[in-house]
Amino acid sequence: MDIYMVIQQLYPSFSKKEQLVANYILQEGQSINNMNISVLANHVGVSNGTITHFCKKIGCNNFAELKVQLGRLRTATAPSVEDNILIQVSKFYQTVIERSNQLLDITYLHQLAETIKGAARIFIYGIGSSGLSAKEMMLRLLRMGFNVQSITDSHLMLINSSIVNENDFVIAISSSGETSVIVDATRIAKNNRCKVICLTSFSESTLAQQVDSFILVPNTLFVDKERFVNSQFS
Incomplete structure (x- = not known):
């Protein structure tokens, strides 16, 4: 099970601030590869400590390990600004299918x-x-x-x-x-x-x-x- 599915399964146990981190990663996961922990904290509106605690909660020792886990996944299928609406819809459903396949x-x-x-x-x-x-x-x-x-x-x-x-x-x-x-x-x-x-x-x-x-x-x-x-x- 990839890190996205781990986060979804643990989601109800997160604090409200940790859920903000989870939401950002689940929707924009690939974009954090070029971020440091302070930049992500600023984007999400939480402290560096919240992100560190979140990482440990999902089985990662630190933020760097979370980035490695995300980097192992195939390029995100989230729509980009260059995609037309048909490509956006296709990518959305492709992601849902792939995640369903992991869970079933x-x-x-x-x-x-x-x-x-x-x-x-x-x-x-x-x-x-x-x-x-x-x-x-x-x-x-x-x-x-x-x-x-x-x-x-x-x-x-x-x-x-x-x-x-x-x-x-x-x-x-x-x-x-x-x-x-x-x-x-x-x-x-x-x-x-x-x-x-x-x-x-x-x-x-x-x-x-x-x-x-x-x-x-x-x-x-x-x-x-x-x-x-x-x-x-x-």
Whole structure:
């Protein structure tokens, strides 16, 4: 797993100032190769000590080692000012695909497929942007002949979670893993002995820690926060 993925996984444990450092590195990582620690601190708006502490938190002895780790990665795919919009979009999705490939375990995906095939009913929970992913997944599974329903309304989600049983299967989608209604609904479903998995970007999130298992996906806000916001893709 490269340094970008390490930073994403540890992100919830960072202080607010450390998250500023993480955001900058995840989005502009290759640009720091020609910076010293003071220049980066000035760019981000933190102290040199914060950056040093951040480096140690992600397994690097110092800022120089972080730069070496970043230098080992292929040239960043972040859009440059010379790129036209089509190239920018292509680079964005290429980065998301590459980071997804690092996180996904094909063996587990096969196991997940078997669980889906064996479930009497499948319910997919998602709110907001994650709700769009839930609806798309429902449509794909419906076409395959499964008994599946996406639930994107918070009240209906809580009602549904109270009536599922051990023969059902819940797939919860939350990039942050902290969406309160998703967390509450999956906890209720688990209490009813329903099998529950989630798709999230953070393994240490409340949601990931309370379900049977989780699938990690890249957080696309870390790829480009300003131009492209499309968590459905990952």
